[in-house]
Structure formats: C-alpha cells, structure tokens
Amino acid sequence: MSTGILNAIWQKILYGNDIIRYISPDLDSDFAVAPTLFAGAHVILSIALQFISIHFLWHGLQEKNVKKILISGATALFLTLFHPYFIPLIGLIALITTAYPNFKELKKRLKLFLLFNLFLIPSSTYYLFLMRDSAFKTHHLQINQLPLAHPIFWIITLLPFIIAIIWMKLKKTQIINQNNYWAFVWLIAATICMLLPFPWTRKYTQALLPVLIITTLPFWLHFADTLLKQSKNFLKPLLLLGCFLPFLYLFQITLTIINHPKWKYMIYHPNTMIQAWDYIQSNSPSNSLILTDSLWTNIWLPAYTNRHVWVGHPHETPEYDQKINQFQEWLLTQDNNQFNSYLNVSKINYLITQDSFSEQAETLLDNHWHKAWQIDSTIIWQNTN
Known part of the structure; x- marks a missing residue:
C-alpha cells in the first residue's frame, strides 16, 4: 500500500481536485495485495487456484509426473470455468514448460501436455458456445474492458522490485534458479498475454505480486535480516509507522468520500x-x-x-x-x-x-x-x- 500512496500523490498532482482519482490504486488493481484482503473469498480462491495449477503444471511436466498433471489439470478446469480469460495464460505456460529447456524434451512430455490440455477443453468449449450468442458476447466484452494503467503507475508500483533486482545484480546474486523457474515462466507468459489484443489485459497481472516476491526473494530475506539486526527500540516504531500510515491514508480517503457532494449523490439517497x-x-x-x-x-x-x-x-x-x-x-x-x-x-x-x-x-x-x-x-x- 505504500506504493499506492505514492501513486495517489502522483494522481493528485496530475488530476487536481477530481475526488475519484484520490483512491489509492492498491484498492482497484488486480496486481496489488489489497484486493486480496478486501475482496474476500472469491479473489483469494482465484489466486490460490492459479498458484496450485501453475506450480503443479511446471513440476508435473518437468518431472514427467502424471499425478501432478492431474492435480494441475483439475485445478485449472475449476479456475477457467469461472475465469475463461486465464485459458490463454495457462495454455501458454504449459507450452513453454513442455519445451523447456530445449525442444528435445518436447516429444517426451507431449503426452502429458496433451493430457493437461484435455482439462482446458470443457471450459474453452463452454465459453466459445456462449460467445456465439451476440448479446452475451457484447455484454461479456463490455464488462471486461480492463486495460493496463498508465506507465507511471507501473513504474511506481514496481519500484520495490526494481530496487530488489538492482540490489541482486550489485550483489551478484543469482536471480533465476531451479526453485523459481516456474515463477519466471509465469511472468513471461503473462507478459505475452498482456501484449496480445485481449480486452481484459489487466487480469493477467492478477497474483503477480507474490510471483515477483518469489523471483526476488533473496533481497526480501536480506531486508528482513537487516531489520531484525537493528535495535528493538528502532525497529518497533518503524514497523508501527509502516502499519499506521496506510490506514491513516485510507481513513482520510473514506472521510473525504462520504463528505464530498459528488460521492454523496452516488451513495446516499433521501x-x-x-x-x-x-x-x-x-x-x-x-x-x-x-x-x-x-x-x-x-x-x-x-x-x-x-x-x-x-x-x-x-x-x-x-x-x-x-x-x-x-x-x-x-x-x-x-x-x-x-x-x-x-x-x-x-x-x-x-x-x-x-x-x-x-x-x-x-x-x-x-x-x-x-x-x-x-x-x-x-x-x-x-x-x-
């Protein structure tokens, strides 16, 4: 939420007194952690299904493990029946994983790749069937116009990870290793999907916050160790301040909204x-x-x-x-x-x-x-x- 505050300050400078722009982007971005906490079980379950499906898919194909492929496939089926826009993402991850580290492995893993894709057929078929109806197609495309935010938003939002990567480079810490290959494949596939002409581009940023933490884990572990080494007298006030400021900001935003004529008109009725x-x-x-x-x-x-x-x-x-x-x-x-x-x-x-x-x-x-x-x-x- 700290980067959300920075984004809100930038928006305030850019848009002035437009109250709608005051809201921290942490509250309405598929990337950020706040929706996971505030949106309830739906978002938490969706992110959990993504992690289970993609993690087991990677290990199932790399290890040629049928059981893990079945777990991944069943999870992907459940996820894509409700969120069909993840079908291209998961399908692309499956293709990259099957071919990694070289195309020689493609033949060996082809049966498992086809087995996994069988689980994507029901949701793909059902979704394409629904899209045949012009009213559903128009409505579905209309409510899923989810473009990416302004580039400055992403520069500010990704600032902690930019710092983490620079630190890892300076310390010559290995960024890609066998424990996080699957996370990098996810990032690559998500980036490709964002470049494709889908209307729901922002959806492919969902769950990428924990994925980026996994890929830059050495920095965060070092950061945590550094904090723990500090004196308790210094650490406690720092942590309290870090926890307090975002919620103070949210309180101020809430107070502003409920007293602003435009928002009162939208929310309250005589x-x-x-x-x-x-x-x-x-x-x-x-x-x-x-x-x-x-x-x-x-x-x-x-x-x-x-x-x-x-x-x-x-x-x-x-x-x-x-x-x-x-x-x-x-x-x-x-x-x-x-x-x-x-x-x-x-x-x-x-x-x-x-x-x-x-x-x-x-x-x-x-x-x-x-x-x-x-x-x-x-x-x-x-x-x-």
Missing part, C-alpha cells in the same frame, strides 16, 4: 426514495420493470426492491452502451411522443421521479400513467396500459 423502494417491493409484481430519473438510483434499486431495472450497473445491463445513450437522451427530451415512446418500447411498468423531473413527467406522461404513490416531490408512476 428517505423519500427509500420509502418509494419499500412501496415498490411491497406492491408491485415480482416481474415488474422499473426505471428512475437517475442512473445511480437505478444502480441501487434492484438490491433494495428485488425488482428488475431497465438500465443500471454496466456489469448487469446487457447492451449497456446503447441503453445508457438512450436513457440520457430521454432525460433531456421535452417532446411528448419521444418521452412516452421510450417508456413504451422499454416496457416500463413503474417510473420513479424526483424533484424537477417529477414536474416534467407530469407534463409529458400519457394518460395511462397514474400516480401510485407520492411523498413530497418523489413520485411513483404506474403504467396501467
């Missing part, structure tokens, strides 16, 4: 909107389609009402780009026909409006819309057509 959601949940059919006059209200609505929303979170809205453009045009229109046509074509059952938009809706809505509920300027309109 009591009248909460009451409107309660009404929808209690009085509308479970298959009702809802729309409000705010994208952020739309995003929160399904969780509060257990009802469908026409356009909400990008990850949960098929054809999001098209729908959000239409939604924004609808918000701005003053044309009666265009206003009602959008609601009719979208088959909206309930419309929730607030403040000045309630006045606009009252003027533009057709007769088959009537007020089902109202408190102050928050109104629920029901389609009786």
Whole structure:
C-alpha cells in the first residue's frame, strides 16, 4: 500500500481536485495485495487456484509426473470455468514448460501436455458456445474492458522490485534458479498475454505480486535480516509507522468520500426514495420493470426492491452502451411522443421521479400513467396500459 500512496500523490498532482482519482490504486488493481484482503473469498480462491495449477503444471511436466498433471489439470478446469480469460495464460505456460529447456524434451512430455490440455477443453468449449450468442458476447466484452494503467503507475508500483533486482545484480546474486523457474515462466507468459489484443489485459497481472516476491526473494530475506539486526527500540516504531500510515491514508480517503457532494449523490439517497423502494417491493409484481430519473438510483434499486431495472450497473445491463445513450437522451427530451415512446418500447411498468423531473413527467406522461404513490416531490408512476 505504500506504493499506492505514492501513486495517489502522483494522481493528485496530475488530476487536481477530481475526488475519484484520490483512491489509492492498491484498492482497484488486480496486481496489488489489497484486493486480496478486501475482496474476500472469491479473489483469494482465484489466486490460490492459479498458484496450485501453475506450480503443479511446471513440476508435473518437468518431472514427467502424471499425478501432478492431474492435480494441475483439475485445478485449472475449476479456475477457467469461472475465469475463461486465464485459458490463454495457462495454455501458454504449459507450452513453454513442455519445451523447456530445449525442444528435445518436447516429444517426451507431449503426452502429458496433451493430457493437461484435455482439462482446458470443457471450459474453452463452454465459453466459445456462449460467445456465439451476440448479446452475451457484447455484454461479456463490455464488462471486461480492463486495460493496463498508465506507465507511471507501473513504474511506481514496481519500484520495490526494481530496487530488489538492482540490489541482486550489485550483489551478484543469482536471480533465476531451479526453485523459481516456474515463477519466471509465469511472468513471461503473462507478459505475452498482456501484449496480445485481449480486452481484459489487466487480469493477467492478477497474483503477480507474490510471483515477483518469489523471483526476488533473496533481497526480501536480506531486508528482513537487516531489520531484525537493528535495535528493538528502532525497529518497533518503524514497523508501527509502516502499519499506521496506510490506514491513516485510507481513513482520510473514506472521510473525504462520504463528505464530498459528488460521492454523496452516488451513495446516499433521501428517505423519500427509500420509502418509494419499500412501496415498490411491497406492491408491485415480482416481474415488474422499473426505471428512475437517475442512473445511480437505478444502480441501487434492484438490491433494495428485488425488482428488475431497465438500465443500471454496466456489469448487469446487457447492451449497456446503447441503453445508457438512450436513457440520457430521454432525460433531456421535452417532446411528448419521444418521452412516452421510450417508456413504451422499454416496457416500463413503474417510473420513479424526483424533484424537477417529477414536474416534467407530469407534463409529458400519457394518460395511462397514474400516480401510485407520492411523498413530497418523489413520485411513483404506474403504467396501467
């Protein structure tokens, strides 16, 4: 998280008072360790499966051990059924490992290589089958637009490892050895995948933080020994400071976010909107389609009402780009026909409006819309057509 703070300072200088840019990149990068701690079991399990699969794959092919190949294959199957973007990465690692250290070994390991790839067939077939559906393909590619961050971000983030490699070079410490060959193969394969035209490039940085620690382990062991040799009076305050500063930074960021008007608008809703959601949940059919006059209200609505929303979170809205453009045009229109046509074509059952938009809706809505509920300027309109 220390490099995250450096990145945040750089972003502050670059973007000024744009609050969205204040958040430390450690919190939203697939590379960093913070998502592993905060994202819960899903990310931890995903990283664990990567390590088990790749580590056993390397040793299984190098040692020609069928049991290890089976363990690796079963783990890779489980991982890629949920994360198909790792299929190219693991497949490339298998190919490099099979051919290492020279192509003479390729024939000897070919059967094991083919055995392992059998485990990738189910997830590959299932994924390709899903991609035949144009709606799924568009939605899947849309939510997985995960490019790499700005180069300066990576220079700052990788700074500890750059220092580690320089130290190892100066000390003439062997960087590549038999204990970390597999980690270097992983780094090479991940780099190749990042250079390929995949939309989810950033996903290939997942779990690379511990991989880089493994490849530069002598430096970190030396660093730990150096700290232990220092007097306890010096070491304890240093460790406390190192632990305290990142969380002080996170506390400050959290405090800033909850008091910033832009973020308050995104996260918090007036009591009248909460009451409107309660009404929808209690009085509308479970298959009702809802729309409000705010994208952020739309995003929160399904969780509060257990009802469908026409356009909400990008990850949960098929054809999001098209729908959000239409939604924004609808918000701005003053044309009666265009206003009602959008609601009719979208088959909206309930419309929730607030403040000045309630006045606009009252003027533009057709007769088959009537007020089902109202408190102050928050109104629920029901389609009786």
